[in-house]
Amino acid sequence: MKIALIGATGFVGAHVLQELVSRGHDVIAIARNTDKITTESSHVNAVSADVLKPQEVANAVAGADAVISAYNPGWTNPNIYAEFLAGAQSIQAGVRQAGVKRLLVVGGAGSLYVKPGMQLIDTPHFPEEYKPGASAAREYLEVLKEENELDWTFLSPAIEMHPGTSGTKTGTYRKDMESPVYDENHRSIISVEDLALAIVDEIEQGNHIKQRFTVAY
Numbered sequence: 560m561k562i563a564l565i566g567a568t569g570f571v572g573a574h575v576l577q578e579l580v581s582r583g584h585d586v587i588a589i590a591r592n593t594d595k596i597t598t599e600s601s602h603v604n605a606v607s608a609d610v611l612k613p614q615e616v617a618n619a620v621a622g623a624d625a626v627i628s629a630y631n632p633g634w635t636n637p638n639i640y641a642e643f644l645a646g647a648q649s650i651q652a653g654v655r656q657a658g659v660k661r662l663l664v665v666g667g668a669g670s671l672y673v674k675p676g677m678q679l680i681d682t683p684h685f686p687e688e689y690k691p692g693a694s695a696a697r698e699y700l701e702v703l704k705e706e707n708e709l710d711w712t713f714l715s716p717a718i719e720m721h722p723g724t725s726g727t728k729t730g731t732y733r734k735d736m737e738s739p740v741y742d743e744n745h746r747s748i749i750s751v752e753d754l755a756l757a758i759v760d761e762i763e764q765g766n767h768i769k770q771r772f773t774v775a776y
Contacts, residue, residue, distance in 0.1 A: 562762060563587040563623035563659070565610060565630050565650060568595035570722070571665055572629035574755040576603070582759060589619050610646045616653025625661035625762050626654050634692055643695035648702060655708055663712045663762055668747070669693030670700055671715055671739050671773055679718065679739070700771060712767045716754050717775030718747035728752035732774040740775035747775045 562579055566572035567588035579586050580600050588596050593605040608619040610630055620626050628650050632642040647664065654662050669680035669689070679685060680693045700713050717724075718739055732753050733740045739747035749757075757774040761767060 560624040560762070561585045561587070561622065563589060563620035563626045565589045565608075565616070565620075565626065565628045567605075567629070568592065569629055569631055571631075571716075571751060571754065571758075573598075574751045575627060575629055575758050578752075578755040578759045582763075584759075587619060587623055610653075611642075611649050613649045613653040613656060616650050617656040620654055620659055621657045623657075623659050625663065626650075626659055627663045627665070627758060627762060629665045631692070634689065640691040640695045643692060644699055644702075647695075647699045651703070651706065651709070651711075660708075660710050661762070661765075662709045663714060663758065664699075664703065665758065666700060666713050666715050666771075667693045667696035668715050668718045668720070668739065668773065670697035670771075671718070672737050673739065706769075710765070710768045712761055712769075713771040714758060714761065714767075715771060715773040717749040717773065720749050720751060720754055722751075724748050725750040725752060728756065729776070730756065732757050732776060734772055734774050736770065736772050738773075740773060742776050749775045 562584050567576050568590040576598050580602050586603050588603050588605045589608050593607045596605045606619045608615040630646050632639045671679050673679050741747050
């Protein structure tokens with residue numbers, strides 16, 4: 560397949576790029592600064608684009624079979640709330656404009672339901688520093704649910720998915736739809752390598768069209 564990957568230089572995006580290349584897909588690797596794309600392969604075409612401009616997104620993803628958005632303005636960005644919402648909706652508009660039907664968005668775990676009527680972000684111990692980004696991702700999921708033209712998927716990673724949980728690819732994961740997947744120690748955890756595996760599996764298989772799902776061990 561020909562896959563457009565937005566955010567190809569980020570923590571998640573860089574691993575998704577490696578996974579796509581390892582499976583023989585042709586990748587349009589989209590980033591603001593393409594110098595940071597270090598994967599050397601004849602299957603990778605690096606393209607610079609500003610995700611806040613729908614026309615640039617449309618031009619970049621044109622001709623792709625599917626788009627993966629691993630866009631994140633950065634957890635330390637003081638404007639992450641506004642920029643995530645603006646960027647995500649710009650990407651959505653650009654993908655529509657380009658005539659690409661398939662869009663997978665990597666979101667956050669904050670909107671997962673830890674019990675009926677209670678999302679993770681609203682629990683007392685949710686870290687304050689992650690609330691702006693998590694709130695934006697939660698709001699964007701509601702926007703995406705109103706999307707009728709695109710075959711969209713929203714993937715929430717495990718609650719614990721960061722450099723400290725990564726470095727190993729097991730090749731396995733379990734799925735749920737709206738609630739976190741917990742292991743025997745009641746931890747919702749996954750490495751970025753196995754998250755990338757799940758992302759590419761979904762692009763290839765299309766098991767969750769117009770749905771949100773989550774993955775963990």
